[in-house]
Amino acid sequence: MGTEGMQALTQAQAVAHYEAMDLRARPATLHPGYVAADASRDPRLLPTYLLYQAQGQRWLHSLHLTAIPGTDLKDASSPYGYGGPLSTSDDARFLAQAWQACSQWMVQQRVVVDYVRFHPVLGNERWYGGSASDNREVVVMDLQGADFALAYPPRLKQTLKKAQRAGLVYRETALAPHARSFGAYYRSAMADIEADPFFLFGDAYFELLAATGLATLGACQRAGDADGPWLAASVFLQGRGLREYHLAATTAQGREVGASSFLLHEAALAARALGVPRLYLGGGSNPRPDNSLLFFKSSYSGRRLLYRTGSSVFRAADYDELKRRFAADWSAHPERPIFYRKV
Structure with missing residues (x-):
């Protein structure tokens, strides 16, 4: 050694x-x-x-x-x-x-x-x-065993049906070919919500992250429009025994059809198909138990861990x-x- x-x-x-x-x-x-x-x-x-x-x-x-x-x-x-x-x-x-x-x-x-x-x-x-x-508190999804979607609350099930009616499809690929495109997409979304400049990561960040081989890009678009705009996109990180929800963004058009909710559900299904036992979602944007981001993530799983x-x-x-x-x-x-x- x-x-x-x-x-x-x-x-x-x-x-x-x-x-x-x-x-x-x-x-x-x-x-x-x-x-x-x-x-x-x-x-x-x-x-x-x-x-x-x-x-x-x-x-x-x-x-x-x-x-x-x-x-x-x-x-x-x-x-x-x-x-x-x-x-x-x-x-x-x-x-x-x-x-x-x-x-x-x-x-x-x-x-x-x-x-x-x-x-x-x-x-x-x-x-x-x-x-x-x-x-x-943070949220993690257990992907093995029973169909995890059965435990989704009614509001999430309704949102997923809305996305399906809108013809959304989900695709995964390596981040490398899309590193700069995702970087620009993510920064635009952060600017729209007036996020702290700390979170406006440059192209070099996404290119180097892609070069590690750890990053997967998940994105959803409308069916039949493979060259159309992303309605939501996210970078997932893959380690041993765990997929991590890392950075995500959406657009006004995506919000109208529940694209972020659809993306996360489909990413969980894709991880399970690969034999990944857990999808780590993380927590809210602050420690408050009523944080809206924590509320969104908690729709997918009732399992909480302590950060x-x-x-x-x-x-x-x-x-x-x-x-x-x-x-x-x-x-x-x-x-x-x-x-x-x-x-």
Whole structure:
């Protein structure tokens, strides 16, 4: 398995270790290739892969390092979506050793603080040595067994019938041939709803995401109009044992015929046909239990999981100095471990 102890890996090395980890689920959002592609969102993000090995076990942590403006310090954070470590062992002693080695590496590299978004399907906060806190409920669909559509509420069934009457059809393809087209489609939809510019990912993001081989494009159009406009489109990420609903968009015309609802139902059917046991839908746009996006996703499944986040301060004195340096940001966002930039 290689050298014991903590080491920083190249992306290729990290991918090899990731794919060798025998875990029930390996979400694509924790794949080192995804971490590298996601770094294209911001030139300040440096993909970093840490591996701890001992007694034949692996602990792998893929994250972004970022230089803190005006200092010689750094912070660490998960990619967009989810992150946190993967481990082949739940042994408390092994995990404590891995975290100690990670913390020492962070101190040596002048990393002050980290912020981690754990994956709810894995519950991988158990492999992390910092603090963890509840954030919000999320939705996952179990695709095996009985027909999941039988449990849909009447309003969703009616919406799907409306889409079918409108002649919608669903198709899946690799993202690569359509990366730029989807990027433009997604940005247009985000602009229409006046989304934060943080979410206006550039073409490079979608091209690099497509190059990982992890991304599938799902889109719906009207029957007989294969060259017509997408009424709804989404990027799904495929990892071991799990498909993830990643980014999605629709149009005013699509909303009129329930295109987003139709797309998600058909994507679940397509995943089941491929033998994928779960479709992860995620949660709302905020932690409120009455969030409209959470309400939409909950129509597809009553199964909820808990999404948690974590953080650790590795250099306490430097962290206190950051609070003084960025006093206005600290005052505005004391709940954010990385309070001086959007993560």
